[in-house]
Amino acid sequence: MAEAGEGDAVPEVGALFFDVFGTLVDWRGSIARDAPPIIGREIDGFAFADAWRDEYQPGMEGVRKGDRGYVKLDLLHRENLERILPRFGLTDLAEDARVQLNLLWHRLDAWPDVEFGLSRLRRKFRLAPVSNGNIGLMVDLARKNGFVWDAILGAEIARDYKPKPAVYLAAAEALGLPPERCMMVAAHSYDLAAAAECGLRTAHIARPDEHGPGTGETQPLVPVDVAAGSLTELAQRLST
Amino acid sequence: MAEAGEGDAVPEVGALFFDVFGTLVDWRGSIARDAPPIIGREIDGFAFADAWRDEYQPGMEGVRKGDRGYVKLDLLHRENLERILPRFGLTDLAEDARVQLNLLWHRLDAWPDVEFGLSRLRRKFRLAPVSNGNIGLMVDLARKNGFVWDAILGAEIARDYKPKPAVYLAAAEALGLPPERCMMVAAHSYDLAAAAECGLRTAHIARPDEHGPGTGETQPLVPVDVAAGSLTELAQRLST
Known part of the structure; x- marks a missing residue:
């Protein structure tokens, strides 16, 4: 062709x-289903998925505007996760669980x-x-x-x-x-x-x-x- | 994993x-078989393939050494083709045939x-x-x-x-x-x-x-x- x-x-x-x-x-149904078992506490999975995704567009703005060089979405997802954890009372979540949560985006x-x-x-x-x-x-x-x-x-x-x-x-x-x-x-x-x-x-x-x-x-x-x-x-x- | x-x-x-x-x-068997029908003249296909491929490593040296910016191999293949055509008495080869020859590398x-x-x-x-x-x-x-x-x-x-x-x-x-x-x-x-x-x-x-x-x-x-x-x-x- x-x-x-x-x-x-x-x-x-x-x-x-x-x-x-x-x-x-x-992404929404997958994160809502798979995040709570990793977190291991009572949590509204859909609210968690929505909150995480709401940080998606703002998270890319720094690169789009040239305020920072290109970084992979994996890193932005992790930064966005850190941003929402306090809202769900999860500031004490273990590092391993944070890594596992971030990898959920690889398994949607x-x-x-x-x-x-x-x-x-x-x-x-x-x-x-x-x-x-x-x-x-x-x-x-x-x-x-x-x-x-x-x-x-x-x-x-x-x-x-x-x-x-x-x-x-x-x-x-x-x-x-x-x-x-x-x-x-x-x-x-x-x-x-x-x-x-x-x-x-x-x-x-x-x-x-x-x-x-x-x-x-x-x-x-x-x-x-x-x-x-x-x-x-x-x-x-x-x-x- | x-x-x-x-x-x-x-x-x-x-x-x-x-x-x-x-x-x-x-690459050798493919070019040797497919180049002569495009050229449309009596030619040693293996010699043609070998000559073209012999220009491959030298052709990349300019980019490797930083003498020129990155250019795609498609362009280097074309430059290398231009270099060998005179050796095979093909300086008058039509542009369309040159384009077709270069695309042989996409169909090996x-x-x-x-x-x-x-x-x-x-x-x-x-x-x-x-x-x-x-x-x-x-x-x-x-x-x-x-x-x-x-x-x-x-x-x-x-x-x-x-x-x-x-x-x-x-x-x-x-x-x-x-x-x-x-x-x-x-x-x-x-x-x-x-x-x-x-x-x-x-x-x-x-x-x-x-x-x-x-x-x-x-x-x-x-x-x-x-x-x-x-x-x-x-x-x-x-x-x-």
Whole structure:
């Protein structure tokens, strides 16, 4: 596919790039289920998951603004964990438990349509996560959930965090494709808007339960090339 | 596997890193077979392959020495092609044929043991190419030959070329592993010596026919942790 399409009016898509947290994996349900046994005390797992995730976007701002150099999301997750522990009365939590909690982000469960959807899409397209998660985290999530990627792209190769343009552009450049032959797939309109701004094509996947039942985007809030309710539906729409 | 082994006397290997050209794929046989039909004239395919490959190591020296910034191997392959065309009386070769020739490096055939050997090794280890080939080239070789990688590491993420230490160290760092929990697998002793110098463990694969029958290393020329005649033998030796 790399060789074809350059002369066409609408260039052929050669690669699909995937957001991961929320789009492919259920971070909230996984953390809510798996954190309490590690903590070993009565705790509202969903409140804990939500509080931890609420620190996610602010945690990346220092790198995005250039106030600090790139650090892996693993480190930001750990810093964010330290920030929320006092709110849950867990300032005395043992170091080993903190390490185990942080590794939960490497073992999140996929939404049920993802493994099969990706395998169908891979027949026709090169597939890569373009996530803010670091390479090692992406590798572990893929091994746990049976994702087969062609490459791991995203924040770590760009040394910056989405929605900064460098992340989308570095992914296209790594595969030797112009942005218009790459399609970003995500459940979040802000991610798709930023990708479109860089010239990528976009596909929205509805994940209405990401932050709890009925809380997610059921439809894209920005113009997109394709909107689908699952990866299997996306595969049908893209004729794979 | 990431979590285990840190306290052991001999740390558990968590990832295998692979040299690709010569170790996993038969660049010589592939180029010798596929270049003449593109060129469309009588030509010694093996001589052409050997001449092109002879420019490979010198071609990377500018980047290694810092005389130029990192450029992808795709570009170096093209520069090297321009260098040898006059020697074969091909200065008038059309641009389209030059482009097609350069893409042959994306479609090299694997040695017969590789696809099955990698699939066995992947049960136990994270697997990544740590090659001087760029990401897009590695993706295309993997899709052609059925390699399943956990990540594409190597020169492009390090922005330098093997055997510079940065390439081996960047690969370990990308997976969040200390060098001693990574093993470099290659058919070339210079590559293994450089990896060992960085603290990685090493496995030698004999590819006696790489540059023509009986020309390759049948045994490692440096101390290694494991020496094997194929990836399937390596999988047996590593108890997968």
